[in-house]
Amino acid sequence: MKDTIIKKFSVRELDAQLFTPFTISSGSHKSLENAVFTLEAAGGVKGYGEAAIATHITGETRERTVKNLRRAGALLAGRDAANYLGAMCLLEAELDDNRAALAAAQMAVLDLAARLQGISLWKLFGARSPELKTDITVVIGGADAAYTFTKKMRADGFHIFKVKTGSDMDEDFRRLEAVHKAAPASAIYLDANCAYGAKEAEKFINDLARRGIRPEVLEQPVPKDDIDGLAYLTRKLAMPVCADESAYSLDDVFNLIRRKAVSAVNIKLTKLGFLRAREVWALARASGIKLMMGEMLESELASAAAAHFAGGLGGFDFIDLDTPFFIKDSGMRGGGFLSKDGVYSLDRVKAGIGVVPGDAK
Ligand SMILES: [Mg+2]
DSSP states (O other), X not given: OOTTBEEEEEEEEEEEEEEEEEEETTEEEEEEEEEEEEEEETTSOEEEEEEOOOHHHHOOOHHHHHHHHHHHHHHHTTSBTTSHHHHHXXXXXXXXXXXXXXXXXXXXXXXXXXXXXXXXXXXXXXXXXXXXXXXEEEOSSOHHHHHHHHHHHHHHTOOEEEEEOOSOHHHHHHHHHHHHHHSTTSEEEEEOTTOSOHHHHHHHHHHHHHTTOOOSEEEOOSOTTOHHHHHHHHHHOSSOEEESTTOSSHHHHHHHHHTTOOSEEEEOHHHHHHHHHHHHHHHHXXXXXXXXXXXXXXXXXXXXXXXXXXXXXXXOSEEOOOGGGGBSOOOEEOGGGBOTTSEEEGGGOOSBTSOEETTXX
């Protein structure tokens, strides 16, 4: 049997505690409850993928994701990992209704293919930018906690703060003022996760400007189906308006661009899988739309895979790959190329994604 033929697979749950609950306007993660998918080729080389399950955003459950990953493993067994595009295409239709599983299965295929070639994953995507610096998220919570967190992360070297808003407007103002006070020269990104109406969002941004706070980007201010609301804000506001929840498929993004509804799109592998994420990238680049690389709550494995994707393709304006900083001990090894101040140095990765589960042999 050829060394590149996929021989075995396994699926296991990945659990870890968080330093602080990851709270956004639509819900909260109290711990990491993901899954790891492993493929093994006949020659013994392995590839790893992580499914990030965000039930409160996507409705996907871990139970179904694990089941679908077992199905994906059975489908992939016997196929040649050298034909990684063929394997990824096969997964597209099969896992279309479970994107967390799709992303994880494609991630493992790509990790395996890159390792078999002896190159790091970002090179497979084009090797454009070896370094990416992520923002750091200030979750929904009290102003004092936001101030302390921002001070600490600023001291660690972060200088872009993505502030979650949309729970209570007065509290949002206080949290944003606390972040601005703790890191006055730093950039602020805003993410409301669908919480506002369009007029409400406009007023919020204008009130913030009166307080001397001007975010660099406003992400998903209105509910996902409110395309008119997005278009209104894109016309009215000076900063880019970025679709996240509204951009769940290639069709969504095509429609958003056609209707001139947004000036930026947040690409997450967990929403789109790798192939369609690549198509969204190309469509956005061709249309002059800015790009954010984002993620769900993901350990070093899936976060690094997203960094390889963004660094390999290049052209991303906003990098939001910070969730490893919220996880106490994911058990992942090899993530040393992500520094304490949030820089992914992809040229330090020898093969594949460069991160493996701690129990991997
Ligand atoms: Mg978002």
